[in-house]
Amino acid sequence: MKRLDLIFGERELDAMLKSLEASNVPGYTVMKHVTGRGPERVVSEDMEFTGLGANAHVIVFCEETVLERIRANIKPLLSYYGGVAYVSEASCL
Amino acid sequence: MKRLDLIFGERELDAMLKSLEASNVPGYTVMKHVTGRGPERVVSEDMEFTGLGANAHVIVFCEETVLERIRANIKPLLSYYGGVAYVSEASCL
Amino acid sequence: MKRLDLIFGERELDAMLKSLEASNVPGYTVMKHVTGRGPERVVSEDMEFTGLGANAHVIVFCEETVLERIRANIKPLLSYYGGVAYVSEASCL
Amino acid sequence: MEPSLILQNVLTPPVLFFFLGVIAVFVRSDLEIPAPLPKLFSLYLLLAIGFRGGTELQLSGLNGQVIPSITAAILMSLVIPLICFIILRIKFDVFNSAAIAAAYGSISAVTFITAESFLDNQNIPFDGYMVAPLALMESPAIIVGLLLVKLLAPNNRPRASKIKWRKILHEATLNGSAYLLMGSLLIGFLTASTNPDTLQKMEPFTGKLFYGAECFFLLDMGIVAAQRLPSLKRAGSFLILFAIAMPLVNAILGVLVAKAIQLDEGNALLFVVLCASASYLAVPAAMRMTVPEAKSSYYISTTLGLTFPFNIIFGIPLYMSLVNKVIPNFG
Amino acid sequence: MEPSLILQNVLTPPVLFFFLGVIAVFVRSDLEIPAPLPKLFSLYLLLAIGFRGGTELQLSGLNGQVIPSITAAILMSLVIPLICFIILRIKFDVFNSAAIAAAYGSISAVTFITAESFLDNQNIPFDGYMVAPLALMESPAIIVGLLLVKLLAPNNRPRASKIKWRKILHEATLNGSAYLLMGSLLIGFLTASTNPDTLQKMEPFTGKLFYGAECFFLLDMGIVAAQRLPSLKRAGSFLILFAIAMPLVNAILGVLVAKAIQLDEGNALLFVVLCASASYLAVPAAMRMTVPEAKSSYYISTTLGLTFPFNIIFGIPLYMSLVNKVIPNFG
Amino acid sequence: MEPSLILQNVLTPPVLFFFLGVIAVFVRSDLEIPAPLPKLFSLYLLLAIGFRGGTELQLSGLNGQVIPSITAAILMSLVIPLICFIILRIKFDVFNSAAIAAAYGSISAVTFITAESFLDNQNIPFDGYMVAPLALMESPAIIVGLLLVKLLAPNNRPRASKIKWRKILHEATLNGSAYLLMGSLLIGFLTASTNPDTLQKMEPFTGKLFYGAECFFLLDMGIVAAQRLPSLKRAGSFLILFAIAMPLVNAILGVLVAKAIQLDEGNALLFVVLCASASYLAVPAAMRMTVPEAKSSYYISTTLGLTFPFNIIFGIPLYMSLVNKVIPNFG
């Protein structure tokens, strides 16, 4: 089983979730109000009121095969809007 | 060393933590206001004011042996109230 | 590639981030308002207004070599102020 | 007469802001009121109506219509869940039926507040002590709901979840919103008894600010209600029908009881609204803990997504004309 | 005259609280106003000025200066982005130029509010209906910005991001802050038309509380603005110059138009402030979604980090004396 | 006389709401006021008392009791930590002793506010400028605490944590709550001097709303205080005794000083309350950063869990009768 960590701008959350659903994920978990720094942008909490929002951190636990579908669907979004995605091993408790 | 990720309804947080303490965990970390979707339910942030709350995400770093105890204690809670639990490998920095 | 999870008091966040930057991390993600329990202290959300704050959870995805630098820089901070750091394997999606 | 009443009701700021929230969801605006701001307004409204109700209860004393109103209200919150349960059992299992029944036996404080604003607008007098029945209708409905589960649930319910008396009483009286409402009522009562001078120092917060804060909260309620609609569709037509028809049935029961205990026009409307409204605060919170077998989307999407908007928009003026018909007005 | 006006402006609570926030960042105090509290105040201010503007629009009717003001305002929000775009293209690509241009064509509600407070303080009358132009200047500027991208962006833009008409109109009219402002305006208008009695029940919330809430929000704006300065430095001197000079240019355009449509002193200042201010709410939110190629730090650090403070502190009194010079005062 | 005073104090809304919060924890209600709402009220209260204090300081001028009060207050905030430190060293190491001592040398703004409400209730006049001593007692206590650590800490303290003068002054004067209080005081002072007309525009926010907001915040403080009790138990009986006895000792010192500088009844009570109260805002925040060796649960559970409730409930009326005994009343 795999664990996928996606971190990207909150404003793209709907698009990302739609894309995850299209990949038939068994479920996902979303943490909003996340801040951080990538190679280019610094995202800080104080911009939330402007509507720019902070980052969202989405975790998906899924099988390898689902991950393949996610990769195909999510990669274009990430490369267009920015954001990162990392995979690690996991297993059910 | 193991890393355990638990995601479940905020209202069960006290019961879960009590159960973790009973398993003698060395510590835990809690993130509240987490949303998501499981096989059945969608949990959204806007229901917070109703008292239903969102999800909590609990992380425990512990030894394999502790994990055994947690498994025994937590599984019934998860299967009754819902929620997921995943394990991955980790090591101290 | 490695995934580093740092959990420590929010008030030390600036110092930690400065120390991460000094280690030349490619980026990081910060979740604030995190609570938890370590071997000694219980950190609860209700103390936020006092200025003590809750915990911060910082995630860094980076190469092994960067991790070495982080270890050198962060360890003294953690041992002085408290907090935990765990490493797991990860790979780009 | 009703259409004009409905229009008058719809054209007040609270209802208009509710619509603004609903429409925001329909047109997919990204307007959102992030947590925990709705909680802030929810806590504020409970504290304020509790406090004001307590002071007015003290001023009016426990004579006259107070005791009958309270008694009747508690009775209704015991009877209504039973009726609902029987109807719901046609389609749902014990768990879901009991949870939804408890929600409809209990009350919605915001519906009550909107009814008060409506009366204000129509210049119809009402008594502040009607907050006491409001505060006292949450617990009995929860108790009935949990009792139904305890007594009628299939025997193969996992042991861990056997509901104990202690837990029933705890959830019924001590969940956050019921506790805050009752507590504020008590504090208002005590303050009015011993420190009437301080009442006017509370007034800007609990009184003056109230109407605007109500509007702000209803904006959020509009968003939340509209977001429940998809899961309502999934719940099926039986539940949709139930969420509209049951308030009407309860309103009719309510108006008969109101007539029987000889409530005035204004108080009668409030009493009817208590009967017709359904809880989305105390009851769901209690049910989630004690009856996790029930699907929360059922009791939340009906109460919040349909019954609440229906009452706010059509219900209140409808119940008003019902009251006018049934209860002769000696204005 | 200007120095004394500036001093008078600086010594009012809103501007002083803004400074308090700015200084907090400079001296590295750990004062912070955690999310979502700024959002609470931002939503509140939009709701309140919208509602009040709507009621005053109803009271004044659509005659006199209302229609010319609105028409001129919409025109300005179409023209200003074009001018800005041409200037910005000297240094920036189409994406960044269009995004920044849209921000400067749009408005800043808090700058507008501060200008109203300034007029109040100077005992200069102005009309509440000027909120209507405020509400109507956001959408056209966004549309122009997105059109510029649609028409002038290089062809190799990835397909997925081709902006469609639907999306342009959606972002322009339905993003949260524009929607709330317009909606509250409408609700205010409707309430004043049909239920004038309830206006005074809203007054403590939308009126009395306003000035203090404005101060609290400006405290946060001070913190936020000062935190943008480092990224402003990185943006380079061209953008820094632009962020100061462009408001002045727009103010001069604005005062000429105000004279042409014969606005009174007070309304003229508000009109000029609308022209000179730049958006950090609706426009950035819309651009982030539709033109992710533009660097958000550019349009945010200029509007929030420089133009906003400049307008709040120096701009408003400067524009006032400009108005006084250009528009003869028949006081 | 005290029992009746205590009862009168307990039966005011702020104290009753405090109790409501405490009881919520004891009966395990799930009432909670989620972060950052308590922060909102905390920031609001600091801003409001600062602003009001500043305006009253301007109105009263710097003559009469102002300078002596401020001087005495600063002196007390230097002396009290030293006394506390000596006592605490019986049981605790330098780090913990210094941190707790600093907390008791500093003040609790909410205790001060509650004392003002108490005086209001008793119709005893007091001067608004007493906020100045309040604002000025935080920094000296922090400085003394950090100096004690700097001078007396064992040599094996890790190098990284050597406290530098710069850091001491920074933490003492620029931590969020001290900064906001001082800044608002200054803004109030400046506004009253230059723009007295705007004061009444602030009044609904900083004045009228205050009492209710205080009640809401005390509800949360009740919850927070009660939640500290378990860790207080773990802290041991010495600290529990200290948390009750030390305020009394400081109150006696305070009343003697108040007599010496000839404060009136009302101001004397406020002065005593400043001496007797302990900080749970500025000092813990500063200590956490600079003396992480000290256990935060020690200084937080004593100040918040015991000293604060004690002062709010028993302390204020007790100190009042102390003042009445020591300072002859020429009413």
Ligand SMILES: Nc1ncnc2c1ncn2[C@@H]1O[C@H](COP(=O)(O)O)[C@@H](O)[C@H]1O
């Ligand atoms: N190496 C990294 N480790 C952890 N988080 C990262 C890393 N790089 C980027 N992020 C997160 O991803 C967000 C978006 O990244 P970007 O689109 O590159 O600005 C950042 O704001 C960070 O929160």
Ligand SMILES: Nc1ncnc2c1ncn2[C@@H]1O[C@H](COP(=O)(O)O)[C@@H](O)[C@H]1O
């Ligand atoms: N496959 C998954 N990956 C990530 N999070 C999940 C997954 N399945 C469930 N969750 C989280 O666990 C919560 C409870 O799950 P459930 O009890 O199945 O509704 C959901 O609301 C999600 O936040």
Ligand SMILES: Nc1ncnc2c1ncn2[C@@H]1O[C@H](COP(=O)(O)O)[C@@H](O)[C@H]1O
């Ligand atoms: N074993 C653990 N697993 C997960 N989180 C932990 C663990 N130990 C400590 N933490 C987190 O790290 C924070 C600081 O730890 P400490 O400095 O040991 O009090 C705690 O408040 C927890 O949030």
Ligand code: NA
């Ligand atoms: Na009901």
Ligand code: NA
């Ligand atoms: Na503009």
Ligand code: NA
């Ligand atoms: Na003190």
